[in-house]
Amino acid sequence: xxxxxxxxxxxxxxxxxxxxxxxxxxxxxxxxxxxxxxxxxxxxxxxxxxxxxxxxxxxxxxxxxxxxxxxxxxxxxxxxxxxxxxxxxxxxxxxxxxxxxxxxxxxxxxxxxxxxxxxxxxxxxxxxxxxxxxxxxxxxxxxxxxxxxxxxxxxxxxxxxxxxxxxxxxxxxxxxxxxxxxxxxxxxxxxxxxxxxxxxxxxxxxxxxxxxxxxxxxxxxxxxxxxxxxxxxxxxxxxxxxxxxxxxxxxxxxxxxxxxxxxxxxxxxxxxxxxxxxxxxxxxxxxx
Amino acid sequence: xxxxxxxxxxxxxxxxxxxxxxxxxxxxxxxxxxxxxxxxxxxxxxxxxxxxxxxxxxxxxxxxxxxxxxxxxxxxxxxxxxxxxxxxxxxxxxxxxxxxxxxxxxxxxxxxxxxxxxxxxxxxxxxxxxxxxxxxxxxxxxxxxxxxxxxxxxxxxxxxxxxxxxxxxxxxxxxxxxxxxxxxxxxxxxxxxxxxxxxxxxxxxxxxxxxxxxxxxxxxxxxxxxxxxxxxxxxxxxxxxxxxxxxxxxxxxxxxxxxxxxxxxxxxxxxxxxxxxxxxxxxxxxxx
Numbered sequence: 001x002x003x004x005x006x007x008x009x010x011x012x013x014x015x016x017x018x019x020x021x022x023x024x025x026x027x028x029x030x031x032x033x034x035x036x037x038x039x040x041x042x043x044x045x046x047x048x049x050x051x052x053x054x055x056x057x058x059x060x061x062x063x064x065x066x067x068x069x070x071x072x073x074x075x076x077x078x079x080x081x082x083x084x085x086x087x088x089x090x091x092x093x094x095x096x097x098x099x100x101x102x103x104x105x106x107x108x109x110x111x112x113x114x115x116x117x118x119x120x121x122x123x124x125x126x127x128x129x130x131x132x133x134x135x136x137x138x139x140x141x142x143x144x145x146x147x148x149x150x151x152x153x154x155x156x157x158x159x160x161x162x163x164x165x166x167x168x169x170x171x172x173x174x175x176x177x178x179x180x181x182x183x184x185x186x187x188x189x190x191x192x193x194x195x196x197x198x199x200x201x202x203x204x205x206x207x208x209x210x211x212x213x214x215x216x217x218x219x220x221x222x223x224x225x226x227x228x229x230x231x232x233x234x235x236x237x238x239x240x241x242x243x244x245x246x247x248x249x250x251x252x253x254x255x256x257x258x259x260x261x262x263x264x265x266x267x268x269x270x271x272x273x274x275x276x277x278x279x280x281x282x283x284x285x286x287x288x
Numbered sequence: 289x290x291x292x293x294x295x296x297x298x299x300x301x302x303x304x305x306x307x308x309x310x311x312x313x314x315x316x317x318x319x320x321x322x323x324x325x326x327x328x329x330x331x332x333x334x335x336x337x338x339x340x341x342x343x344x345x346x347x348x349x350x351x352x353x354x355x356x357x358x359x360x361x362x363x364x365x366x367x368x369x370x371x372x373x374x375x376x377x378x379x380x381x382x383x384x385x386x387x388x389x390x391x392x393x394x395x396x397x398x399x400x401x402x403x404x405x406x407x408x409x410x411x412x413x414x415x416x417x418x419x420x421x422x423x424x425x426x427x428x429x430x431x432x433x434x435x436x437x438x439x440x441x442x443x444x445x446x447x448x449x450x451x452x453x454x455x456x457x458x459x460x461x462x463x464x465x466x467x468x469x470x471x472x473x474x475x476x477x478x479x480x481x482x483x484x485x486x487x488x489x490x491x492x493x494x495x496x497x498x499x500x501x502x503x504x505x506x507x508x509x510x511x512x513x514x515x516x517x518x519x520x521x522x523x524x525x526x527x528x529x530x531x532x533x534x535x536x537x538x539x540x541x542x543x544x545x546x547x548x549x550x551x552x553x554x555x556x557x558x559x560x561x562x563x564x565x566x567x568x569x570x571x572x573x574x575x576x
Contacts, residue, residue: 111527114511122527128487157445159485160511160527170487197447199416199458223402223448228513239399239410239448 001243001250004258004288011284012038012066013277014217014261015045021273024049025057032061034277038257040067040215043092046099055098066257067150067189067215068092068101072163073109074134075127077120081112082130089138096147102256103150103214104142105189106135108163115161124164131165135186136178143185150214151175152189157228168195168204175212182211190249191217191261193232196240202248210253218242218288219262230265234279236287246288258288289531289538292546292576299572300326300354301565302505302549303333309561312337313345320349322565326545328355328503331380334387343386354545355438355477355503356380356389360451361397362422363415365408369400370418377426384435390544391438391502392430393477394423396451403449412452419453423474424466431473438502439463440477445516456483456492463500470499478537479505479549481520484528490536498541506530506576507550518553522567524575534576546576 004010013036015027022030024045031039046054058065071092076082096104108131113120135149142149151171154163165171171188179186188208195201205213220238225231235242246258260280262268268276292298301324303315310318312333319327334342346353359380364370384392396419401408423437430437439459442451453459459476467474476496483489493501508526513519523530534546548568550556556564 111511114527117512119511119527122529124485124527124529155445156443156485157513157516160509160513164485164487166485167487197412197444197452197454199452199455221448223399223407224405225445225448225516228445228516239402239407239412241410241412 001247002255005285008035008281008284009037010257011036011281012040012257012259013280014069014259015039015041016069017260017262017268017280018273018276019045020265020269021276024054028057028061028063030273030277032063034281036277036281037062038064038066038259040065040069040259040261042069043095046095051095051098058099065099065101066259067103067105068096068099070105070107071138071149072106075109075112075130077112082134085134086137089134090141093138093142093145093147097145101147103148103187103189105150105152105215107152107154108135108165110158110160110162110164119160124159127164132174132177135174139178139186148184148214149186150189151186152191153194155194167198167200168208169200172204172208172212184211187212187214189215189217192240192242192245193217193219193221196221196245201245205248205252208252213249213252213254215259216246216249216254216256217259217261219260227266230263232262232264234262234268235260235283242288258284260284289535290543293573296323296569296572297325298545299324299569300328300545300547301568302357302547303327303329304357305548305550305556305568306561306564307333308553308557309564312342316345316349316351318561318565320351322569324565324569325350326352326354326547328353328357328547328549330357331383334383339383339386346387353387353389354547355391355393356384356387358393358395359426359437360394363397363400363418365400370422373422374425377422378429381426381430381433381435385433389435391436391475391477393438393440393503395440395442396423396453398446398448398450398452407448412447415452420462420465423462427466427474436472436502437474438477439474440479441482443482455486455488456496457488460492460496460500472499475500475502477503477505480528480530480533481505481507481509484509484533489533493536493540496540501537501540501542503547504534504537504542504544505547505549507548515554518551520550520552522550522556523548523571530576546572548572
């Protein structure tokens with residue numbers, strides 16, 4: 001297992017972590033100044049600055065993209081809606097290619113309308129079929145231009161609104177179905193916040209292996225957790241055995257970045273951006 | 289599948305649903321008056337009225353107990369603490385026997401201290417070992433006096449504080465380990481709120497079969513869910529396909545009560561008790 005205690009070569013910052021403090025342009029500068037070698041930006045943050053400008057800034061600074069957030073959200077109540085989702089995913093693949101991202105992260109979607117506050121139906125099995133078909137279609141294009149897709153299983157508390165793929169096992173079943181040859185074109189993003197509770201986690205990470213382990217996201221599960229969405233903790237402040245899970249990842253062949261992704265309007269979003277990044281660096285060394 | 293639309297013969301009320309409105313003595317009267325045939329009370333509610341008095345009131349009214357809430361909470365940071373937990377579980381088994389409960393529901397516990405706000409450690413695998421041993425020990429006694437134990441897998445968002453058995457599969461693995469003969473002494477309580485998201489739910493209910501399906505709890509998952517603990521919805525107000533899941537239960541051989549268990553300080557706990565019970569009856573017919 002790699003020693004993270006001496007430097008932060010393998011730290012990546014998911015740019016949602018400081019989205020309330022800085023625009024992406026500034027985030028790139030602040031990360032580069034601190035010797036952070038990778039980020040994972042969100043599409044709206046890229047759009048705000050401009051895709052070409054972001055690509056240029058990445059080249060200038062030498063920053064890599066450990067991932068690009070995000071594609072997915074495939075289910076829709078109408079064929080028209082599903083077609084629009086596919087078109088949008090195709091654009092996300094193109095952007096990921098332009099930015100040379102290691103993968104496009106897929107938050108696959110839940111019950112149509114639920115994220116907007118009212119589910120159009122309750123047919124979760126049907127939504128899962130639409131997700132399977134949506135990934136299959138997006139994968140066909142992403143393969144051509146060589147952008148790996150990373151299915152991110154989300155915590156089951158997000159099954160209705162955000163993603164009804166909620167376990168590594170389910171995500172890997174989809175991978176096996178759609179990419180049986182384990183080509184590297186389709187895999188998973190392992191976010192400890194979403195999967196730490198799963199008694200099958202170690203076995204499923206092993207099952208995934210190097211070919212399917214496309215990203216590793218870290219933060220912590222706070223006790224108590226006060227909000228379903230905006231109460232992620234900084235690594236070391238919660239109850240997740242992050243080093244143990246990273247050990248499982250590395251034993252399975254993963255040798256990429258540890259990407260810090262914290263949403264926390266109640267806490268970290270209110271602090272100075274510099275303090276947040278410096279804490280990420282320190283905790284990456286001491287708690288990841 | 290049984291037709292619930294014409295009557296409420298198979299409705300049970302988990303008494304936490306109206307715990308803020310009435311003492312248990314009154315809850316028993318109000319349920320009996322409405323032709324509700326079963327309840328599932330909590331230990332603290334029973335203690336408040338007195339075990340013997342509750343037993344007498346149940347005999348007088350003819351009310352059955354679809355379950356008794358609850359045993360469990362096995363992990364502790366010291367051998368002493370684990371021993372106290374076992375003693376407490378033994379008392380819970382005795383009470384369940386006195387009240388002639390169909391089963392003692394086990395909320396198995398999570399990381400020691402987490403429920404009180406500070407986890408003593410992060411070793412979830414270790415906590416699971418203590419849970420396995422705690423159930424084994426309690427089962428030995430419960431078998432003797434013929435009180436079935438029902439492991440209740442809780443939603444993964446409760447893994448730290450309340451129960452780190454979070455899927456039917458995990459609960460049934462424990463059942464197979466500790467009761468391989470499928471004697472009826474050990475099984476599961478299926479609460480739709482905790483397991484509705486699981487893509488393996490149908491298969492695991494089938495695996496459980498009649499011998500292991502000891503209780504069926506209903507409420508609903510609201511969109512959005514505003515609080516991790518106190519925002520359960522009334523059946524029909526959320527996104528769970530309750531009749532579909534009940535169909536799976538009945539296909540597997542379950543023919544018992546549908547027990548309504550709603551915690552919801554923000555909503556149902558503020559209403560009149562009579563309104564809550566009448567709504568449970570109506571929704572049992574229309575949405576279960």
